[in-house]
Amino acid sequence: MSLRFVLDPELTPELREQIVALWVEVSNAGGAVGFVAPVTAAEVRATADPTFAGIVGGPDRLLVGYADERLAAVLIFSDNRFDLKAHWCVLKRVMVHPGTQGRGYGAALMREAERIGRELGWEALHVTLRDGLGLDRFYRGLGYREIGRLPGALRVAPGDDRDEILMWLDLVDRRGAA
Numbered sequence: 001m002s003l004r005f006v007l008d009p010e011l012t013p014e015l016r017e018q019i020v021a022l023w024v025e026v027s028n029a030g031g032a033v034g035f036v037a038p039v040t041a042a043e044v045r046a047t048a049d050p051t052f053a054g055i056v057g058g059p060d061r062l063l064v065g066y067a068d069e070r071l072a073a074v075l076i077f078s079d080n081r082f083d084l085k086a087h088w089c090v091l092k093r094v095m096v097h098p099g100t101q102g103r104g105y106g107a108a109l110m111r112e113a114e115r116i117g118r119e120l121g122w123e124a125l126h127v128t129l130r131d132g133l134g135l136d137r138f139y140r141g142l143g144y145r146e147i148g149r150l151p152g153a154l155r156v157a158p159g160d161d162r163d164e165i166l167m168w169l170d171l172v173d174r175r176g177a178a
Helices: 013-028 041-056 105-119 135-141
Strands: 004-007 061-067 070-078 088-096 124-130 145-157 160-170
Touching: 004 105, 013 041, 013 070, 013 088, 041 070, 061 105, 070 105, 088 105, 105 124, 105 135, 124 135, 135 145, 135 160
Parallel strands: 088 124
Antiparallel strands: 004 061, 061 070, 070 088, 124 160, 145 160
16 A cells, blocks of 8 residues: 655644644654653644644645555655755654554655655755664665764763764755756
8 A cells, every 4th residue: 555645735633633643653652753752642742733833834844644544654844944045955753653664654755755855946855863763774775865963962861862863865966967
């Protein structure tokens, strides 16, 4: 089964609750999307609400993926809010439902983000990762390259600091060809 993607869906109260529920499930399954398990819907909502405001009021954009009619994947195209960085975009809250792992949904979500990025005229996509989870291998397999690390930037528990890995995907040939 493949995913059906929707860019900029109406952010209804129902979709907001589905995204919060997915965010909780991903976090509690060990996903690195801003929290450390265990996390509650109320804790996620405190971060989700301002995130939703950036989508509804702009300039951020939402990409969702559905398996049949069930929300299975989400990511946010986060605007840099700085003119000198308008030619590239940050991907945030990249999430795939834990119950669908191994079906290729994560790769499909990232390929769709790449397709949209090219369509929107961005020259690159950037994503940050929590070290220690093997996520860098996944992104390397999609053509991203590590461009740096912030050592010990993420404190997931006392005495457990992780590097934040910066990954980059060029969407244009740096020699000028698309």
